[in-house]
Amino acid sequence: MSARTSGPGVAVAGVGMHPWGKWGRSFVQYGVHAARAALTDAGVAWTDVDLVVGGETVRNGYGGYVAGSTFAQALGWNGARIATSYAACATGAQALDTARARILAGLSEVALVVGADTTPKGFLAPNAGERWDDPDWLRFRLLGMTNPAYFAMYARRRMDLYGATSEDFAQVKVKNSKHGLNNPNARYRKEVAVEDVLASAVVSDPLHLLDICATSDGAAAVILVSDDYARRHGLVDPVRMKAVSTVTPTFPNTVLDMPMLSTDSSGGVEPERTFKESLALAAYEEAGLGPEDVDVAEVYDLSTALELDWIEDLGLCKRGEAESLLRAGDTTVGGRIPVNPSGGLACFGEAVPAQALAQVCELTWQLRGQAEGRQVEGARVGITANQGLFGHGSAVVLTR
Structure with a gap:
């Protein structure tokens, strides 16, 4: 098949990360750092973002369960719609899918997708309490x-x-x-x-x-934009999410x-x-x-x-x-x-x-x-x- 294909896709306008490590800080701080880096990379103003999708972090309390709202608040309420995703290690991709779907449906032009985590020492374990259906x-x-x-x-x-x-x-x-x-x-x-x-x-x-990976603190963020927005803002030959x-x-x-x-x-x-x-x-x-x-x-x-x-x-x-x-x-x-x-x-x-x-x-x-x-x-x-x-x-x- 040819790599030059047409069909559904959105532009990846910007990406950003907070370095991985054991920093002992709030996951929100990491997420904000990554989000701002992605916005800067994209050359997109925070006020242009009309959708924030957060990757949920169940280990980090109520703020983690409503990560979309948590990150939107930390960046400064701008009226954007919000969504929160959780799919274990695939959380970030599910969050991207939510943002991409809304853009392709014409319901959003500029989406910020951000995920961040603060992890405990040692191998990951389930949360406390008895959960016989888990x-x-x-x-x-x-x-x-x-x-x-x-x-x-x-x-x-x-x-x-x-x-x-x-x-x-x-x-x-x-x-x-x-x-x-x-x-x-x-x-x-x-x-x-x-x-x-x-x-x-x-x-x-x-x-x-x-042979086995560690657990770390860290964050990553992606700015997705519609084709129309990319053209209006001079984004030439962007990476596309196909x-x-x-x-x-x-x-x-x-x-x-x-x-x-x-x-x-x-x-x-x-x-x-x-x-x-x-x-x-x-x-x-x-x-x-x-x-x-x-x-x-x-x-x-x-x-x-x-x-x-x-x-x-x-x-x-x-x-x-x-x-x-x-x-x-x-x-x-x-x-x-x-x-x-x-x-x-x-x-x-x-x-x-x-x-x-x-x-x-x-x-x-x-x-x-x-x-x-x-x-x-x-x-x-x-x-x-x-x-x-x-x-x-x-x-x-x-x-x-």
């Missing part, structure tokens, strides 16, 4: 299944199916650490070696501490998603399409593009092994081939299909409502040619991939 609460309290435990299950699956090794997983961390060295918004800006990863503590076998996919899994399944042991000589069976593949396919179809058009990808590397899964889910290679791409250097900046030139979660850590927006920020800088020190030369099409919990996920396609 699958996250159940897996933590009844199974003791923390996030690293199921990251490890995915990693073990790659080992069993495709021959992945702990050294392969470590090499993902090495690659992303190099990418993040020149990213001013990254929390961790230090090279590591494979030996460093393998020498770090085992958290959930086969994953080591340096697709936002937030599809859910399809049930009932006729084939199990995980291979099962069997006496059948054919072994386990694979589904026709996994949930994450469905996310990517919906994004490609909406954008009128295919994986062969993609120049750069930002994927949700909660663990090093999960990055390898995403490469295949996005169709950037066949099943079981991600390790080969990694070993050949194809997924590094300068390679055939760079993945996570920002440094990914390996260098940022999780700031949940901001993460999908941060991916869009990075791709916008890449497609503009502004990603100094980590630029993917000639990038014209980028895709993001993100998975929340309990059926939340997203993929966003940007073009130039």
Whole structure:
């Protein structure tokens, strides 16, 4: 398919971020910083914004539950309409989808989408209280299944199916650490070696501490505008948001998603399409593009092994081939299909409502040619991939 497609889309007029770290401040402060940076980048006055969509942060009290209103108030009431989104790690993309839909419907011209988070120390845990209808609460309290435990299950699956090794997983961390060295918004800006990863503590076998992302404070914001507004304000050849996919899994399944042991000589069976593949396919179809058009990808590397899964889910290679791409250097900046030139979660850590927006920020800088020190030369099409919990996920396609 051609990267030069027509059809629905909105202009990405501006992006901005608050650097990731452990700052110990209110998520509102981070969000305002990112929003003002995006407004400045876009050259858009706050008074022109007619829609504010906030990424919800359930850990941060009532202000987090009504994030759209919280950010609008902190920036100064200007009469804008508001909305608030929550979809776990895919929150930012769902918020973008809300803003984009209103622009395409002619109900908005200038939308500010902002997500920010202040996270606790250690791995993310469910909020206090008993919630027997909450699958996250159940897996933590009844199974003791923390996030690293199921990251490890995915990693073990790659080992069993495709021959992945702990050294392969470590090499993902090495690659992303190099990418993040020149990213001013990254929390961790230090090279590591494979030996460093393998020498770090085992958290959930086969994953080591340096295979797993941290939790962080941070924020990201995106300004979306209508085509008419872009033309009136001289926005020439902007980055365009061509697709936002937030599809859910399809049930009932006729084939199990995980291979099962069997006496059948054919072994386990694979589904026709996994949930994450469905996310990517919906994004490609909406954008009128295919994986062969993609120049750069930002994927949700909660663990090093999960990055390898995403490469295949996005169709950037066949099943079981991600390790080969990694070993050949194809997924590094300068390679055939760079993945996570920002440094990914390996260098940022999780700031949940901001993460999908941060991916869009990075791709916008890449497609503009502004990603100094980590630029993917000639990038014209980028895709993001993100998975929340309990059926939340997203993929966003940007073009130039």
